[in-house]
Amino acid sequence: MHAEHSKHDKHIVGYGTYILIWLGLLALTSITVSIAGIHLGNYTLLVALFIAAVKSGLVINYFMHIKFEEPIFKVFLLISGTTLLIIFVLTAFDIIYR
Amino acid sequence: MADGNIAVAEKSFYQESTNRYKGILSWLLSTDHKRVGLMYLIAIASFFVIGAIFGILMRLELIAPGKTIMDAQTYNTLFTLHGVLMIFLFIIPGLPVIFGNFFLPIMIGARDVAFPRLNLLSFWIYIVGAILVVVSLLLPGGPIDTGWTFYIPYSIRTSTNVSMAIFAAFVLGFSSILTGVNFITTIHRMRAPGMTWFKMPLFVWSTYATAWIQIIATPVIGITILLVILERMFGVGIFDPALGGDPLLFQHMFWIYSHPAVYIMILPAMGVVSEIVPTFARRTIFGYKAIAISSLAIAFVGYLVWAHHMFTSGISDTARWIFSLLTFLVALPSAVKVFNWVATMYKGSIDPKPPFLWVMAFIVLFSIGGLTGLVLGSLATDVHLHDTYFVVAHFHYVMFGGTGTIFFAALFYWFPKMFGKMYSIKWANIGVALFFISFNLLYFPKFIMGYMGMPRRYFDYLPQFEPLQVVSTIGSWLMGITLIIVFGNLIYSLRNGKKAPANPWGGVTLEWHVPSPPPLENFDEIPTVTHEPYDFSQLKEMKYGEG
Amino acid sequence: MVKAETNIELNSQAHVHRDDLGARMGMWLFLFTEVLLFGGMFLVYAVYRFQYSDEFRLAAMELNTGIGALNTIILLTSSLTVAASITAIQKGNKLLSIFLLISTIIFALVFMVNKFFEWSAKISHGIYPGSPELLEKQNGEILFFGLYYVMTGLHALHVIIGVVILVFILVFVIKNKINADDHVKLENSGLYWHLVDLIWIFLFPLFYLIH
Numbered sequence: 075m076h077a078e079h080s081k082h083d084k085h086i087v088g089y090g091t092y093i094l095i096w097l098g099l100l101a102l103t104s105i106t107v108s109i110a111g112i113h114l115g116n117y118t119l120l121v122a123l124f125i126a127a128v129k130s131g132l133v134i135n136y137f138m139h140i141k142f143e144e145p146i147f148k149v150f151l152l153i154s155g156t157t158l159l160i161i162f163v164l165t166a167f168d169i170i171y172r
Numbered sequence: 173m174a175d176g177n178i179a180v181a182e183k184s185f186y187q188e189s190t191n192r193y194k195g196i197l198s199w200l201l202s203t204d205h206k207r208v209g210l211m212y213l214i215a216i217a218s219f220f221v222i223g224a225i226f227g228i229l230m231r232l233e234l235i236a237p238g239k240t241i242m243d244a245q246t247y248n249t250l251f252t253l254h255g256v257l258m259i260f261l262f263i264i265p266g267l268p269v270i271f272g273n274f275f276l277p278i279m280i281g282a283r284d285v286a287f288p289r290l291n292l293l294s295f296w297i298y299i300v301g302a303i304l305v306v307v308s309l310l311l312p313g314g315p316i317d318t319g320w321t322f323y324i325p326y327s328i329r330t331s332t333n334v335s336m337a338i339f340a341a342f343v344l345g346f347s348s349i350l351t352g353v354n355f356i357t358t359i360h361r362m363r364a365p366g367m368t369w370f371k372m373p374l375f376v377w378s379t380y381a382t383a384w385i386q387i388i389a390t391p392v393i394g395i396t397i398l399l400v401i402l403e404r405m406f407g408v409g410i411f412d413p414a415l416g417g418d419p420l421l422f423q424h425m426f427w428i429y430s431h432p433a434v435y436i437m438i439l440p441a442m443g444v445v446s447e448i449v450p451t452f453a454r455r456t457i458f459g460y461k462a463i464a465i466s467s468l469a470i471a472f473v474g475y476l477v478w479a480h481h482m483f484t485s486g487i488s489d490t491a492r493w494i495f496s497l498l499t500f501l502v503a504l505p506s507a508v509k510v511f512n513w514v515a516t517m518y519k520g521s522i523d524p525k526p527p528f529l530w531v532m533a534f535i536v537l538f539s540i541g542g543l544t545g546l547v548l549g550s551l552a553t554d555v556h557l558h559d560t561y562f563v564v565a566h567f568h569y570v571m572f573g574g575t576g577t578i579f580f581a582a583l584f585y586w587f588p589k590m591f592g593k594m595y596s597i598k599w600a601n602i603g604v605a606l607f608f609i610s611f612n613l614l615y616f617p618k619f620i621m622g623y624m625g626m627p628r629r630y631f632d633y634l635p636q637f638e639p640l641q642v643v644s645t646i647g648s649w650l651m652g653i654t655l656i657i658v659f660g661n662l663i664y665s666l667r668n669g670k671k672a673p674a675n676p677w678g679g680v681t682l683e684w685h686v687p688s689p690p691p692l693e694n695f696d697e698i699p700t701v702t703h704e705p706y707d708f709s710q711l712k713e714m715k716y717g718e719g
Numbered sequence: 720m721v722k723a724e725t726n727i728e729l730n731s732q733a734h735v736h737r738d739d740l741g742a743r744m745g746m747w748l749f750l751f752t753e754v755l756l757f758g759g760m761f762l763v764y765a766v767y768r769f770q771y772s773d774e775f776r777l778a779a780m781e782l783n784t785g786i787g788a789l790n791t792i793i794l795l796t797s798s799l800t801v802a803a804s805i806t807a808i809q810k811g812n813k814l815l816s817i818f819l820l821i822s823t824i825i826f827a828l829v830f831m832v833n834k835f836f837e838w839s840a841k842i843s844h845g846i847y848p849g850s851p852e853l854l855e856k857q858n859g860e861i862l863f864f865g866l867y868y869v870m871t872g873l874h875a876l877h878v879i880i881g882v883v884i885l886v887f888i889l890v891f892v893i894k895n896k897i898n899a900d901d902h903v904k905l906e907n908s909g910l911y912w913h914l915v916d917l918i919w920i921f922l923f924p925l926f927y928l929i930h
Contacts, residue, residue, distance in 0.1 A: 086809045087802070096799040100792065107788050110928035122924035129920050137802045138913045139906075144740065146360065147747055154751040157388050157475055158758045162765065164476060164494070165424055169766050171488035286741050353748040361741040387748055391755035399763070399869065407849040408865030409858070410763060415865075416858025421766050425759060 085142050095136045102129050184592065188692040190288070203288035204692060208295050209274035210590065215299065216266055217659070220579075223257035224655060226250050231614075231648035234641050237633050244631040248317040249332075251629055253309070255320025256337065260344050261302055263575050264433055267440035268386075269298070269351055271582050272379045274590060276355060278683045279373045281364025281701060283693045286357035290350055297347040304340035308333040319629060321430075324411045324422045328403050335401045342397045345390045348436075352386030355379055364682075366701035370461065373681045373705045377464040378443025381471040385432045385439070389475070393429035396422065420486055427478035435474040437571060438538075439467055441578035442509055445531050448585055449513045451679040452528035453520025456706040459512035466505035473502040480549050484558045492551055499549035506542060510535065525677065526600035530581030533608045537573025541566055544619065559629075562622025568615045580607070580658060587662060588676045592689045593669030595661050603658040610654050614647030680710045739903040746907040750914050753877075757918050760870055764925060767862045774859020779929040781846065782867070783837070787927030790833050791919060797826035798916045801885070801909045811899045813892065820889045823912065827882045834875055838868075867926055874922060877915050884908050 106125040114121060135141040140148060185206045189198040199207055230250050233240045242250070273291065277284050285291050309315040316337040318327045327334050359380050363372070400422075402408050409415035411422050450457045457463065479487060479495040513535065522528070544566040547553050557563060580603075588594055617640040622628075626637050633641065675684040680703070686694060703710050768775050804819035841864075845852035848865055888908045891897040897905050 086806055089803055089806055092799055092802050092806070096795060099795045103788065103791050103795065106924055106928065107784065110784075110924070110930050113930075118928075118930070122928055123921075126921050126924055130917055133798060133913055133917055133920070137798050137916075138910055143743070147744070150744075150747060150751070153384070154388060154754060157472075158755060160476065161392075161428055161758070162762060164479070164491075165428075165762060165766070167494055168420070168424070168479065168487040168491035169769055171490040172486075286738070287745060290745075349749075349752050353745050353752075356748055357741050357745045360744060361738055387752055388755055391752045392759040395756050395759035398873075402848075402869060408869055409848065409861040410767075410865050410869065415854075416767070416771065416862045418766065418770070421763060425763070428759070 087136065087139065087142070091136065095132050098132055099129055102132075182687060182691045182696075184687065184689040185692045186689060190692070201292070203284070203292050205273050205277050205284050205288065205291060206590075206690065208291050209270050209272075211295055212265070212269040212273065212298070215302065216262055216270060219257050219261040219302065221655070221659075223254055223262060224652070226254040226257065228648050228652055230254060231645040233631070234633070235645040236641075237635060237638060239632075245314075245317060247631040248319075248629070249315045252316050252319050256305060256316075256341070258571075259320055259433075260341050261305070263437045263571055265298060265344070265348060265351075266437075266579055267444065267575065267582065268355070268379060268382055268436070269294070269347075271375075271444065271586065272351075272355060272382075272440060275586065275683055276358060276376060276379055277362070278686065278690060278694050279376050279681055280359065280362060280367055281682055281695065281699050282358065282362040283695065283698075285354050286361055287354050290354055294347045294350040294354070297343060297350070301340045301342075301344035301347060304336060304343060308336035308340060311336060321426060322400065323426070324400065324403075324417070324419050325413050327400055328412055335404050338397045338400060342394055345394050345397075348386045349390050352383040352390075355383040356387070359383075364698050364701055366699075370464070371701055371703075371705055372464075374446035374457065374460070374463050374467075375440070375443035375681075378439045378446070378467045381467040382436050382439045385436050385471050385474065389429045389432035389436075392425060393433075396425040396429070399425075420482070423482050423485055424479065427481045428475075431478035431481065432471075432474045434567075434571070435470055437575045438506075439470060441534070441575045442467070442506075444578050444582045444585070445513060445534060446509070447679075447681065448527045448531045448581060449516050450706040450708075451585075451677050452523045452525060452531075453517045454523065454678065454708055455516055455520035456704065456708065457512065458515035458518075459508070460704075460706070462508055463512050466508045469505040470502065473498065473505065477502055477549075480554075483551055483554045496549055496551050500546065503542060503546060503549075510539065523677075526597060526604060527581050527585035527677070529601065529604040530577055530584060533604060533611075534574060534577040534581065536608075537569055537577060537611065541569030541571075541573055544569065557622055559627055560622035561618040561626045561628055564628045565615050565618035565622060568618070573611060573615070577607070580604075583662060585677070586683075587665070588672030589683055589688045589690070591666055591669075592672050593665050594672045594676065595665035595669055599657060599661040603654060603661060606650065606654040606657060610647050610650035612647070614644055614651050617641075617644045617647075675714070678708075678711060680708055680714070681705060685714060742903045743906060743910075746910050750910060753914055753918075757870075757873070760866075760873065761921065761925075764866050764870065767859070767866065768925075771857075771859025771862060774857050775863050776929050778856075778860040778863035779926065781841070782927050784927045786833055786837055787923050790830050791923045793826050793830050793833070794916045794919050797823045797830075798913050800826065801912045805902065805905055805909055808892065808897065808902050808905060809899060813895075813898070816892055816905075817889065820885060820892065824882055824885050824889070827878055827885070831875065831878060831882075834871065870922060871926070874915070874918055877918070881908075881912050881915050884911060 102125055106122055109121055109125075110118065112118075134151070140151065185204055189207075190203045191198055191201050193201060199211060202208065202211075229241075230247065233242050233247055233250075273285070311333045313331050313333045315332060316322070316330075316334050317332045318330060318334060322334060322338055327338075359372075359376060399408075399410050403411045403417075407415070409417055411417045411419075413419055446457060446463055476498045477495055479491055480499045483492055483496070513531075544562070548557055548563060548566055584595070584600055618626075621637050621640050621644075624637065626633060672688045674686065674688050676688075677684075682699065682701075683690070685699070800819045800822040804816045804823065807813075807816035807819055841847065846864055847853065848868055853861055853864060885908060888897065888905055891904060
C-alpha cells in the first residue's frame with residue numbers, strides 16, 4: 075500500500091462520451107421545466123427531485139468519474155449519502171407528526 | 173519483524189526537522205506529525221486548564237445560595253465559556269489531534285500522515301479558532317452568555333458577542349474536518365506491507381471511525397452556525413420565531429452534529445483503552461474483531477439518536493419513542509467493548525502501572541455515566557430529569573470521567589515514547605487515586621441534586637440544595653489540587669525524569685518498536701507486518717523487548 | 720515512483736511521496752463535507768416547505784424560471800468543459816485544455832453576472848432580508864426569500880471560490896506544472912466544480928419550479 079503511480083490515469087473518458095452526457099443533462103433539464111407546468115399535485119416535487127437525482131447520477135458517475143474509480147469511492151459515497159438520507163427521515167418523524 | 177539496524181546513535185525528531193528553519197520557527201512550520209501533535213498538546217492542555225479554572229470559579233459561586241463572588245450575568249458567561257472551551261477546544265479535538273497525530277502513522281508503519289502540510293494547516297486553523305474565542309470575550313457587547321448550545325431565540329436576541337464566538341466554533345470545525353480527511357486517507361493508503369485492516373491496532377480503528385464522524389457531522393453544525401450569524405446580521409427569518417422560524421429546527425440541526433460529536437469524544441478514548449489493557453494484562457485483546465466493528469457501529473448508530481436531547485422541547489410523540497429506542501441501541505456496542513476489556517484482563521498478568529490505573533478509573537466512571545445515560549434516554553424518567561443537575565452529572569461522568577480520564581491515561585502511557593523521559597510512578601499513582609476521589613466528590617452529589625430537582629445553569633438555588641453544593645465545591649478544590657499533581661509530575665519529569673527506554677511497558681504495537689523519542693521518519697526501514705497486533709510473543713524477537 | 724529512502728541528515732525534507740489515488744480520495748472526502756453542509760441547508764428548506772407549502776408557492780412566483788433554467792444550462796455546460804479539459808490534458812493537448820478551462824471560467828462568470836442581475840432586480844423591488852416590504856408579507860414568504868438568498872448566496876460563494884481555484888489551475892497548466900503525467904490537481908478542481916454544479920441541479924427545481 076505504498077505510494078504508487080496510480081495507473082487509473084490510463085482510463086481516459088473521451089470527448090464524445092462527455093458530450094453525450096451533457097446532451098442528456100440538457101434533455102433532462104428541459105423535461106423537468108416542462109413537467110413543472112403540469113399540475114401533478116403532490117407528485118410534482120417527487121418527480122422534480124427524481125429527475126434531479128438522475129442528473130446528479132450522470133454528473134457523479136461520468137463527469138466526476140466515480141464509475142471508473144476504485145470501488146471504495148462508491149462505498150464512501152454510499153455511506154455519506156445514506157447518512158444524509160437517514161437524517162432527513164428521522165427529522166421527518168418529528169416535523170410530520172407534530 | 174524487521175525494525176532496522178542502528179549503526180550510529182540516531183537523532184530523534186527533536187533534533188531533526190522537516191524544514192530549514194531553526195528554533196521555534198522549525199516547530200511552528202513543521203509538517204512532522206509528531207511535532208504537530210506536540211504543538212496541539214501544549215495548546216489543548218492550556219485551554220483545558222483555563223476551562224477547569226472557570227469550572228472552579230463556578231463552583232465557588234455555587235457554594236452558597238445567592239450572589240457569592242459574581243453576578244448572574246458573569247455566571248452565565250462563565251458556564252458558557254466553560255462549555256465552549258472544554259468541548260470545542262479540549263475534548264473534541266483532544267485525543268485525535270494529539271495522540272492520533274503522534275501515533276497513528278507510527279502504529280500503521282508509515283512515515284507520516286497522507287497530507288502533512290494539510291496537517292499543519294489544521295493546527296493553525298485550530299489556533300485561529302482559539303484566538304477568535306478570546307477575541308469574542310473582548311469585543312463590545314461582552315462575552316457570550318447563551319450556554320455553549322446557543323439555542324434560539326435567545327442567541328438571536330442577546331446583545332452579547334454570539335456571532336464571533338460561534339464563528340470561532342465554525343473555524344474549529346474546519347480544523348476537525350481536515351484532520352478527519354487526513355486520517356481516513358492515511359489509514360486507507362499508508363499502511364505498511366502486511367498490515368491488513370484486521371492487523372491494525374484498535375486505536376487506529378477507533379481513530380478511523382472518529383474521522384468519519386468528523387467529516388460527516390461537523391458540516392451540519394457549520395451550517396447551523398452560519399445561519400445563526402446570518403440571522404443576527406440580516407434577519408433572514410430562518411431562525412427567528414417572530415418571522416416563522418422554528419426553534420425546534422435549530423435544536424435538530426444543532427444536535428445532529430453535537431450528538432455524534434460526543435462519539436468523536438469517546439471513540440478515541442475507547443481506542444486508547446484497547447491499547448492499554450492488553451499491554452498491562454500482558455495478554456492479547458479479547459474479541460479484537462468485535463471491538464473493531466463496534467467502533468464503526470457506535471459511529472453509525474451515533475447519528476441516529478440526537479433528538480434524545482429534545483424529549484421535552486415539543487417534538488412529536490412519534491419522534492420521541494423512536495429516538496428513545498435508538499438511544500438504547502447505541503449502548504450495546506459500547507457494552508461490547510467493556511465486556512471485551514474485562515475479558516482481556518481475566519487470567520492476564522496484571523501490571524498495575526499508572527496507565528492501567530487510569531483505565532480502571534475510566535471503566536468505573538464511564539460505566540456510571542453510560543448507565544445514567546440510559547436513565548435519561550428513557551422518556552418517562554427524562555421528563556423529570558431533563559435540564560437538571562442529573563444531566564450535568566451524566567455528561568461530566570462520560571466526558572470528563574470518560575474522555576478526560578483517558579486523556580490522562582494516554583499521557584501517562586505514551587509520555588515516555590513522546591518525550592524520552594520517565595515520570596514518577598509514585599506521584600502518578602497518587603494522582604489517579606486523588607482524581608477518583610475528587611471526581612466523585614465533585615460530581616456524584618449532582619446526580620442526587622438533579623434527582624431532587626436542582627435545575628442546571630442556575631445562578632441561585634433553594635436552601636435545601638446547599639449541603640450537597642458545598643460537597644461538590646470542596647470536590648472541585650480537591651480536583652484542582654489533583655490536576656496540579658498530575659500535570660506537575662509530567663512537567664517536572666520533562667526536565668528531570670530518568671531517560672526512558674524504548675519499551676518501558678512491554679507493549680508490542682509498532683510505536684514500541686522504535687526508539688523513545690522516535691526519529692524524524694519513524695522507521696529506518698518500513699516494517700513488514702506479520703504478527704497479530706497484540707501478540708506478546710513478539711517481545712522476545714523485538715529489539716526493544718522490554719523496559 | 721517507489722518510495723525513496725532518504726538519508727537521515729540534518730534538516731532533511733520530510734519524505735514526500737506521490738499518491739494520486741490518495742489525493743483524489745482526500746478530495747472526495749472533503750466534498751462529502753460540502754454535501755453535508757448544503758444537505759443541512761436543504762433540510763431546513765424541506766422543513767419550512769412542508770410547514771408553509773402554500774406561501775412557498777406564492778413567493779416562488781416572484782422568481783424568473785427562465786433565468787434559473789439559463790443558469791442551469793450554463794453550469795451544466797461548464798461541467799462539460801472542465802471535464803473535457805482533463806481529457807485534453809491526458810491526451811497531451813495543452814492548448815485545448817487551456818481553452819476549455821478558460822471557457823469554464825467564463826461560464827462561471829456569466830452565471831455570476833446573471834445572479835447579480837437577478838438579485839439586483841429583487842432588491843430594487845424591496846425584496847431582501849429585513850426589508851419593510853418583505854416583513855409585510857406572511858411568514859412563509861419571508862422564509863422562502865430568506866432561504867433563497869442564503870442558499871443561492873452560499874452557492875454563489877462556492878462559485879467564486881471555484882473560479883479562483885480554476886484560475887490558479889489554469890496558470891499551472893500554462894506553466895506545465897499540470898501536464899499529461901501529473902494532473903491530479905486539475906482532476907480535484909474539476910471534482911469541486913462538479914459539486915458546485917450538483918448543488919445547483921437541486922436548487923433549481925426547489926426554487927424555480929414550484930408551480
